[in-house]
Amino acid sequence: MLESPAYTLVYEPNSADKPSSSEYRGYLEKGDDETKIAAMRQILTTVLNGDPMPELLMTIIRYVMPSKNKQLKKLLYLYWEICPKYDEQGKLRHEMILVCNAIQHDLQHPNEYVRGNTLRFLNKLKEPELLEPLVPSCRQCLEHRHAYVRKNAVFAIYSIYKASHDLVPDVAELLSDFLAVESDATCRRNAFVCLSHLDRGMCLRYMENQAITSVDAMLQLAFIQFVRKDVLVADPELKQRYLEVVSDLLESQTSVVVYEAATTLPLLSNSTLYVQSAASKFVDMAIKEPDNNVKLIGLERLGELAEHSDSILNTMVLDILRVLSAPSLAVRKKAIDITMHLVSSKNVDDVVKLLRKELEKAVGSGSAEDKATEYRQMLIVAIRRCAIDFHEVAASVVDMLLGFMGQLNTVAANEVITFVKQVIDKYPDLRSGIISRLLVALKTVKSGKVYRGCLWILGEYCLDEKSIHAAWRELRTSLGKIPIEDVKEEEEEKDEKDEKSQTDQKDHLEHNSAASSKPKVLADGTYATETAYASPADASASQSSKIADLLKTPLRSLILSGDFYLGAVLASTFVKLVLRLAEISKSQSLLNALKAEAMLAMVSIVRVGQSSDSGAKHKIDEDSIDRIMTCLRVLSGWSSGDAEKEAEGAFLEETKSAFEDELKEAGALSSNTGDLASESPVEQPDDSIVFRQLATEKKEAVDVTEQELHKISTGTAKKEDLTSRLKKIVQLTGFSDPVYAEAYVQVHQFDVTLDILVVNQTTDTLRNMTVEFATLGDLKVVDKPATANVGPHGFHRVQTTIKVTSADTGVIFGNIVYDGHHSNQSTIVILSDVHVDILDYIRPASCSEAEFRRMWNEFEWENKITVNSRWTSLKDYLDALIAGTNMNNLTPGAVIGQDCQFLSANLFSRSTFGENALANLCIERSSDGHIVGHVRIRSKGQGLALSLGDKVAAIAHNSNNALVAKV
Template sequence: MGDSGYTLIYDPNSASKTSVSEFKTLLEKGKDDAKVDAMKKILITILNGDPLPDLLMHIIRFVMPSKNKELKKLLYHYWEVCPKLDENGKMRHEMILVCNAIQRDLQHPNEYIRGNTLRYLTKLKEPDLLETLVPNVRQCLEHRHAYVRKNAVFALHSIHKVNDHLVPDADELIYKFLYDESDSVCKRNAFVCLGDLNRDAALQYVQDNIAIIETLDPLIQLAFIEFIRRDSIANPTLKSQYTELVTEIIESSSNVVVYEAANALTVLSNSPQSILLAGSKFVDLATKEADNNVKIITLERINELHRSNPGVLQELSLEILRVLSSQDLDVRKKALEVTLQFVTSRNVEDVVKLLKKELQKSSSANEEKSAEYRQLLINAIHQLAIRFVEVAANVIDLLLDSMSDLNTTAAYEVITFVKEVVEKFPALRKSIITRLITALPAVKSGKVFRGAFWIIGEYAHEESLVQEAWRYIRASIGEVPILASEKKASEGVTSTDDSVQNGGSDHSGAKKGPVVLPDGTYATESALTAEVTNVTDDDKPPVRKQILSGDFYLGAVLSSTLVKLVLRMQRLKAQQSVLNALKAEALLIMVSILRVGESSFAAKKIDEDSADRILSYIKVLNDEEDKELIQSGFLDDTKDAFRAQIETAELKKAEEAAKDFHENAEQVDDSISFRQFDKDGGKSSSSIDDVSLASGSSLKKEDLSSRLNKILQLTGFSDPIYAEAFVKVHQYDVVLDVLLVNQTTTTLRNLSVEFATLGDLKVVDKPATANVGPHGFFKIQTTIKVTSADTGVIFGNIVYDGQHSDESTIVILNDVHVDIMDYIKPATCTESQFRKMWNEFEWENKITIKSQISTLKEYLDELMKGTNMNCLTPGAVIGEECQFLSANLYSRSSFGEDALANLCIEKQSDGPIIGHVRIRSKGQGLALSLGDRVASISRKNKAAATVKV
């Protein structure tokens, strides 16, 4: 329907061209298959700039009479591109024969040949040729077959556009045709043409059908919507009537029509009713439509509507959450993301209730990704509680209740969320900690215990809370000393009747039988002793079980919590007797953990770090001199650090929101710039002319001299042919511009360059073959598709014919290495996402570092610059005065691959920086490629000072 397009045909071998006489011979003597091949070659030659005017008569004589369908199609392609005028600009006489053939085809009994011929006429732009064909086209409008009629309408419209004198009554003809026609496709085509030819007639047809607009075929409804959208721009006064019309069409039974009508409605009207109607229709589509892509697209449209009309769609938040019934995780994620933006204090409670139901439902579901879905729900609930203090308490109750059903990652996220809430809302602290202590018995993960103990240690500010927490901790550890009670339990379990008779020497007996007490008497059987004799792992208190299984990090955190609770009681001026009892019990528990860590009862020996930490806590509790310093260190500094961390995160969020607002906001006194009228290359960032934008000329001009630094030599200077390449990296492909120079005094015939690749690269096109004259230059370009950020190698050779036909010479090219850094970009992610990916990714590459760079911070900057990674560790952690540095780095490739790195380095007092970098990724290639970059950075030495001898 638009302007004429252009076809670019690729000629694989420009060196060997078929002559006109050879083409003539092929067309005269060949069979249909040979003629098909010849016609294809003729079309390629014409499209590449050689019109071949001498062939027209041969094609009329030898191809036109054929009944071969493929040949007939190619013939119509040929009529489209062949030269129809002679040197004087007049129509060639042979075209009369062509006209007769087209006329015969327009009267052909086969409807598909008629339809195909009519489609060809829409591409014909010569009025002299079309003039004789108009009567036949008009006849085709009344053909019995719809395929002919629908193409005849377009042909008529196209002829009118070429010269309106050929069909002066085209609009009347099509208007009449519209009323007589019954086929929906023909009606749609006719209405589209009428809208272009006669706007008033099209409007009249729309008005005539207003009463039955809802019952019309979806195709016509879509055509109406398109017409309304275009006409409302030219006639803004009709917008209100058009809005009413579209409001009726939007009730259509077709989802496609509903989507287009909702889109049109948002363009036609800014009234809240229209926006709400469009939004609710998008929500209906998102819930009804089965295709996940459609769900995501419609949810995004709702999001855009909300951005442009804030506050209008808030009542749809619960409706959008109906989309959560979808099984696809991406759709659920999008639905939650969109809903969170609509929540206000009026509807937050309803949304939380719905999310609570979903969480309970997903806890009992056995779907493949239910754990991930639970995590999404917890994150959503978390965000709502932080934003709306009125639901925070209810939300915490809900999450702590469901903690026993959650996996470790989700339960830890609950604890992380509780941390944030107790810091932000001091009024809720007491109730939250009480609730947390009652929820802890259901916890099974050491990681969750660690987070919970930290919260208790930091925020149990009242004596009653401290005592409540202490009671729980005491119960969760069980009998102390742990080692002695474990020994006693194991002896009690393994003692049997036989072992007593054998003087207790046999420990291999069964678990049943009389129990011997330490004093040598038999224990009387009771409910209590029956429990003691069968102490299994499941019966042990939860924290004790974790410590015996080897989680001594939890033991260290527990010890830290005990110290904090004792110091808190000191600060609260508790009774000395109570203080002494707590201190004694704390010391007993800590020593007990150390002792059991050295024994064979623990699954593994205690690690040095945990042992050192616990020992230091024991010293701290016994230190009476530096009370004030210890109290501020344990009770204030850690809390301040956590507060600073939360404030930094909030600041970052606020900055992002401000940046987003600033980019989308316009100042009231800004001048309005019309891009279409601005021809000075765009002085302001927003005033860029459409043409220059399309051609790319408004983009940053490339400094051509910088290309010289990127030129790679592919062959030697003494080779018969010299080659060099400029490698240009785009988003998903690499373009090689290769310059070839013939260094001999003979013509190199049929010269071709062949490329092959290693890694995730694929050669998209084969460069053309050519003849290169003596000392001649030849330039080729080839595209190589890149599918992942992996180290890629491109290698190849040049082949050309020698003096004799059976000789060929091959010149091997140098390898070209693709730099993966062009595809890796710094990115950010949350700490929990980083940890999750770190655990999931199977490829790890560990690189040992020994570098002469002077400071740790400088090395980190160098590493970030060299690997295009972003540091996720907050700046406060990276201090200059420390001799040790640990940081997490993250980046993403253009192909959506994640790359994680953990840097652990220390600066030796008199030597280089030593340590290691661990890189993890899903695929091996990315981990290895980044490892090579890290190794090359470590090898960078400072310039050695020159010493004069």
């Protein structure tokens, strides 16, 4: 019994109304061409779905095959492909003789497109008995005048040979002779591809006789494909010849050929010359090709090449960085990532110089666009990696980045300060130079966050007396005149100077008014008036701004703008400098003077923050006051003995050790991530191959798959919990409805499958019953359940698939429709709504603190939920929130004990569709034992923020449900 081929099932929208064979026969005998086309479509669907309907074969031969309609003829060829050609005894049906005769007529048809279409159909025929009488006509088509017929005849001859070797025994010689006389490029390519599967020697001889670089691009691609396939069995001599062929194809004028040749060349040889030649072509593709997708593909191949041949491509780093001239940010990022993989001690100087030039151009452009800002930050991160990994360039990189810090935005400047922290901690010999350069760069800092980072560095790493004095002088100069609250006196002095300067300028202008406004004769004979002085208003404004800039130094202006957190950090820095100086200096008078000066500055900052007439924009917060007052107590000598030692340890040792621990944790995390990324399954050459059928009971080495199969076969595998499936069953109708329906909701990655059970609770047959669904939200119904007839008290099961495109909350609703006793009546049963749970599409994820802050600032949708719950502890509420929202805790300090009264944590998750969701939790325990606070959720889209907000609100609601323990 011959096995029938398997085909893809085709969806039938209404299987209940499918016509019978007699109805099909009537459509084909009496219908016009449109009716026959519709009938043939339905017949093809029915045959593909498993019903061969052999009784229609003769009807189709008589009434469809003679038609000259082109669309009907295409459908007819599809039918010849899938129709049953053998009877139950395995013999060829007699009707197929007529089919074979019709195909032969088409092969001799005067229209070349009919011939070509028929030849393409022969590629799908596998029956030698049908193909045998068609071989002479196919051989004649090889000599047809039209190239369309000849190129299809080549594949037809080859497919006939694969079906039966005896039908075309001389196929290799036939194709070789065809190649020798053929001039069309497509025909030659098809013949060479077929010959490459038949005779390797003939292909080699043909390649040697051709001018490789002058043949058509399609044939060149066929050459590369043949080389790539044959290199696995070729001997060393042939490999060298193949290398020469592929190397010649690198100089092709077609980009596709160059790409394929560059991809094939490293497979043939790991020689430095060939690897560099292939890499240079990928670089040229990334630079010259206008399409960004092509650029990325070239860089992707270059990255794969760099992973295996990084020592060879080290000399090409500067060539790869030429790709930075591309406008696409994704292309630039890919080029920088590849470069960072190839940086070594030999080329790091050149890489840093080139990246510095790019940074100068990016900063000099002054563009505030998101892409320009991201590109600058990308360059800073790349330079930072070079400096951390290579000590010889660290000092120059720090000088360069600190010089740019005044021109960068807050995010980029903060990246620079973070980098300086790492370098100054890792390389102690560079600390004095970095401190000196940092003190110079302080004058250009405009952001309070960046200034706080600079103050922390000065407080932790000014370890000798010289650097302490230098840092103190710079901070006092930047702080300006103290007490700071004398702002009104400064403004009065500034106003007096402004008035005096305006009076002097007015007198001078009146004295020179005649000279400044006399007419002047121009070159064309006309008159013009020139003025040598600016207006008094402009001059006074300019002078006023200059005086204001002189009076408000950077640190002073930041404090007066309301950044009192910076003032608290400044107080802590003063304490660290004084305590360190006390360890290395014996001059008590100098220490007392510095203490007094620092205490005066701290008290002045507090008074400015508390006074309403000081000129500060905001009042000082209580946390900053507490921190500054603690610093005052430390400097005033309020503690002694153990308390003093604990205070010194907190200021001088704890913060630095905490930063070092953070660096170690980050380094361990990055190394683990890199190991997992580079880890690949390794098998030793002498490892035994496990065959399940040949395995014995004594064999110990069994892989995981074999263990799972053994558990399944023996019944010891873990079975699915049926209660979990019951939880996913949704009741769609009531028990009193004429039709009862329930659905089992199964969620896949991007689909929701509804398996619906329909029960007919009546004594009548439900005719043409259809289950219809519609959606609300980012959902789409992919397929519609088929129509069916359900008998009395019968069961019917249908399935439908819903496509999901985002993690927003979606609703599925619908109804059941069936015909009544009369044809014009129909009954509709409304179904209950099915809500899609977004937790099925949200997974916990991780990101760095910098990425979290960047996304928090970028995302525009925020949902703030107030928390007032009765959980027993803050940790229990945090655990419930993480479990109920599928988010990951990014704050290690959020692991707290039961006695803690305050908790703050950052949470992060990512949906299956790549949508990020951020959350910030701030809660505390009130006096009555309730947990109060709020949860702020941010996302790029509104739907995700609202959906997660509903989950958070539900967690608080569930905790407030009172439980009765005893009655």
